Amino acid sequence: MLFRSILLGLPLVQALIVTPHDSHGHDHIHEVRRSLPDSWYQPEGHPIHDLFKRDTDDGADYPAVGSPAWSAGYPTGAPDTTNLPAAWVAALNAAVAAGKIPSIPPTTNTPGTNPVYPTGIDPSSPSVCSATYKCRIPGDIWDSPDGVFASSFDDGPSPLTPSLVQFLGGNNDTTTHFMIGINIIYYPSQFLTALNAGHDIGVHTWTHPYMTTQSNLDLLGQFGYTIQLIHDSSGGRVPRYWRPPYGDSDMRVRAIALEVFGLETVIWNQDTDDWDGTPDSIQAAMTRFLAMPKSPGLIVLEHEIASTTVNGFMTAYPMIKSNGWKFMSLxxxxxxGRTYQNAEGSLSDDVESAGILVESTSTSTALPTTTLALVATSIAQSNTSVTSATSAANNLSPTPEISQISAAILHGGNLKQLASLSLLSSVLVFSHLLL
Ligand SMILES: [Zn+2]
Incomplete structure (x- = not known):
């Protein structure tokens, strides 16, 4: 496939290619169907067809999910914009030249406050239309159909993912997981748990930045690597939907998502603030939302990032049904109803797998310790007022470093940044891997 050919130019990925599948200790069968169906959501001629071209060997011969060879081909922090695959850059340049990408300057982000545009740029004008400022761009998805509770969870996969999947499975339901790319690297078995159970996977960027603060090339990396990882880890599925972290998108960001990668933007119409809430506050908010008129349908922002958020959903779940809402994966x-651009769903027959959808036997990604510091550095960089995360990560030990890093991040002047929580969870796993 073309994508693999592009990546062959990268030294790290060369290692990925030549490493035998069985070198990482997996003993399960690892074969996938050798071709994917012809139907795509995006029309022929869209760049997504070339970026994720399907050939006879597409979907085959990928490193096992969770293996070192699998994770080696991906950035450990914010993508390096000087080393992006040439095909992505070419697709962006073509879209810009065709006038499909509005020239809107990036915002700047003061922690804990909304991103701000340069003087003279109106975030509520139709030409900018920032979702942070509640401007709805026609075609973006904020509401679900009447009477439907369209379920989704952000920021996974995480250690909480299996319990969420198990709970929904017990009720014959599934959900949509808007996943952070780097968290898939850290939680591969949890990713597979969701995928194997027929849940739907969407894009929540690579490292969870405010996307309007990013340059065009930054955006390319944030979208591209997350799509590629999901594609390479799911038998060749190309995600159809993405949700911007913090709901921060505008005409430029959504245009790059759609015109280069075919991604449609999904926001929400209600928010329980579950990540910052208590069981009581989550239930109070859900009770209020579920009593509302059923037009439009509900898209409630929820997270699989902490026991409070997952338990809050589980407690509210019976109320969704008793209030007459139809529960569906978003x-x-x-x-x-098509989950992917090139497949119906996670378990649909059109991308039948002979092996990639089996449960991973891996319990860790066995990343080298040097990687830990690199990621911790990226965390520190993503929270500008954090200064001690890196040094804390370099001295990982059973519990103190968790509170140390937690304190460093959470007291970094940005309690409102969910990225802190997401990336913190990654740090927690890193510490676990070392023990
Ligand atoms: Zn998020």
Whole structure:
């Protein structure tokens, strides 16, 4: 496939290619169907067809999910914009030249406050239309169909993912997971747990930045690597939907998502603030939302990032049904119900797998310790007022470093940044891997 050919130019990925599958200790069968169906959501001629071209060997011969060879081909922090695959850059340049990407300057971000545009740029004008400022761009998805509770969870995968999947499975339901790329690297078995159970996977960027603060090339990396990782880890599925971290998107950001990668933007119409809430506050908010008129349908922002958020959902779940709402996975509830650009769903027959959808036997990604510091550095950089995260990560020990890093991040002047929580969870796993 073309994508693999592009990546062959990268030294890290060369290592990825030549490493035998069985070198990492996996003993399960690892074969995938050798071709994917012909139908795509995006029309022929869209760049996504070339970026994720399907050939006879597409979907085959990928490193096992969770193996060192699998994770070696991906950035450990914010993507390096000087080393992006040439095909992505070419697709962006073509879209810009065709006038499809509005020239809107990036915002700047003061921690804990909304991103701000340069003087003279109106975030509520139709030409900018920032979702942070509640401007709805036609075509973006904020509501679900009448009477439908369109379920989704952000910031996974995480250690909480299996319990969420198990709970929904017990009720014959599934959900849509808007996943952070780097968290898939850290939680591969949890990713597979969701995928194997037929849940739907969407894009929540690589490292969870405020996307309007990013340059065009930054955006390319944030979208591209997350799509590629999901594609390479799911038998060749190309995600159809993405949700911007903090709901921060505008005409430029959504245009790059759609015109280069075919991604449609999904926001929400209600928010329980579950990540910052208590069981009581989450239930109070859910009770209020579920008593509302059923037009439009509900898209409630929820997170699989902490026991409070997952338990809050589980406690509210019976109320969703008793209030007469139809519970559905978001990706199946909106538009024509197709989860992916090139497949119906996670377990649909059109991308039948002979092996990639089996449970991973891996319990860790066995990343080298040097990687830990690199990621911790990226965390520190993503929280500008954090200064001690790196040194804390360099001295990982059972519990103190967790509170140390937690304190460093959470007291870094940005309690409102969910990225802190997401990336913190990654740090927690790193510390676990070392023990
Ligand atoms: Zn998020």
């Amino acid at each position: 990706a199946k509830a909106i538009a024509d």
